[in-house]
Amino acid sequence: MRNNIDRYLGIYVHIPFCKRKCDYCDFYSVCGFDDSLLDRYLKALIKQLDDYVVGNSRYTVDTLYIGGGTPSVFGGKRLAQLIKEIGKRFDFTPDIEITVEVNPESADKKLFRQLKRAGVNRISMGVQSSSDEQLLSLGRLHDFKTAESAVLLCREYCTDNISLDLMYGLEGQTMDGWIRSVEDIVSLEPAHISCYALTLEESTPMAQRRPVLPDDDTVADMYLAAVDRLGELGFEQYEISNFCRRGYRSAHNSRYWDLRPYIGIGAAAHSFFGDKRYSTIRDVDGYISGILSGESVIDEADEIAVKNRIGEYIMLRLRTIDGIDESDFERRFRTPFDSYAEKLKKYVPTAHAECGGGIYRLTPKGFFISNTIICDVLDI
Numbered sequence: 001m002r003n004n005i006d007r008y009l010g011i012y013v014h015i016p017f018c019k020r021k022c023d024y025c026d027f028y029s030v031c032g033f034d035d036s037l038l039d040r041y042l043k044a045l046i047k048q049l050d051d052y053v054v055g056n057s058r059y060t061v062d063t064l065y066i067g068g069g070t071p072s073v074f075g076g077k078r079l080a081q082l083i084k085e086i087g088k089r090f091d092f093t094p095d096i097e098i099t100v101e102v103n104p105e106s107a108d109k110k111l112f113r114q115l116k117r118a119g120v121n122r123i124s125m126g127v128q129s130s131s132d133e134q135l136l137s138l139g140r141l142h143d144f145k146t147a148e149s150a151v152l153l154c155r156e157y158c159t160d161n162i163s164l165d166l167m168y169g170l171e172g173q174t175m176d177g178w179i180r181s182v183e184d185i186v187s188l189e190p191a192h193i194s195c196y197a198l199t200l201e202e203s204t205p206m207a208q209r210r211p212v213l214p215d216d217d218t219v220a221d222m223y224l225a226a227v228d229r230l231g232e233l234g235f236e237q238y239e240i241s242n243f244c245r246r247g248y249r250s251a252h253n254s255r256y257w258d259l260r261p262y263i264g265i266g267a268a269a270h271s272f273f274g275d276k277r278y279s280t281i282r283d284v285d286g287y288i289s290g291i292l293s294g295e296s297v298i299d300e301a302d303e304i305a306v307k308n309r310i311g312e313y314i315m316l317r318l319r320t321i322d323g324i325d326e327s328d329f330e331r332r333f334r335t336p337f338d339s340y341a342e343k344l345k346k347y348v349p350t351a352h353a354e355c356g357g358g359i360y361r362l363t364p365k366g367f368f369i370s371n372t373i374i375c376d377v378l379d380i
């Protein structure tokens with residue numbers, strides 16, 4: 001942990017382009033783009049960086065995360081230029097973590113070589129399942145064999161700091177099938193695994209076709225079974241959905257969970273800076289024309305009152321295995337932790353929480369009902 005933590009900044013860049021929309025996805029991304037749109041988007045990203053740089057130049061960047069959408073469809077050359085332009089405007093720490101999200105079907109040797117040369121030292125890949133049947137039902141463009149090849153190429157030509165995403169609670173997924181996916185993913189030797197439950201968003205094609213999904217109890221059992229299996233296979237659970245080999249926690253995501261500042265560049269990107277949250281408009285064309293003509297592209301800007309910051313902090317920290325350090329909380333917010341502590345202690349006898357030495361945290365069993373516990377602790 002660095003001493004003067006406030007000097008450091010994270011940067012998130014949103015690349016909202018996908019080859020095709022997955023059936024379950026309601027993230028902002030557009031399909032049907034050409035090189036000229038991608039070039040104009042890159043130009044706008046660089047211009048937005050210039051707008052940010054004056055006020056934030058005293059910060060040193062220690063995490064850079066390029067997510068989407070599908071950043072790999074932006075192309076290695078544009079991604080490398082983007083990283084170079086960010087490096088011209090901000091100092092990077094020597095050990096900066098630079099992550100790029102990559103989808104298996106748009107990854108090749110050339111892309112990984114370009115990313116490595118650009119300084120990328122972490123790749124996050126959306127594999128989602130080892131079952132081709134489930135990948136098809138999700139509307140993904142890859143099969144598991146393609147994902148396996150992409151991981152091998154990544155290790156050979158870019159980095160072995162690879163994070164793989166997995167989903168559970170899928171149509172037709174059984175407990176055995178889920179654990180097989182977990183084991184198949186582990187056999188690819190990633191440094192980090194994120195596991196997310198499928199949530200059906202009403203506006204998506206998947207929700208429209210009303211699939212039969214595992215019930216809530218089965219989904220809860222799937223989560224707990226994955227926590228156990230990943231633990232047996234040597235992965236530390238350090239956040240409700242995130243597991244890693246020792247030393248491979250995501251520094252960028254840890255910044256979010258510790259309420260440390262980051263700026264978001266691009267359409268539909270979010271920022272948390274100076275106790276304010278901002279988001280940019282969810283419209284690629286509007287973003288490009290707004291940025292290039294000097295108009296504001298801010299969609300929302302909210303000052304986060306101390307009470308709400310406390311709520312956010314408690315919610316985010318209780319999602320991590322490190323939990324809340326009482327003295328750190330009191331130093332940060334200049335307010336006693338006692339009333340929150342009393343509420344959390346109620347969950348110790350049922351093994352949903354652990355308290356000791358001034359540290360309050362949820363157990364994996366508590367993680368699964370974290371929303372209920374957090375609402376109780378925060379009186380909401």
Ligand code: SF4
Binds near residue numbers: 017020022025068069
């Ligand atoms: S690749 Fe990712 S962002 Fe793009 S449609 Fe699929 S889930 Fe959504």
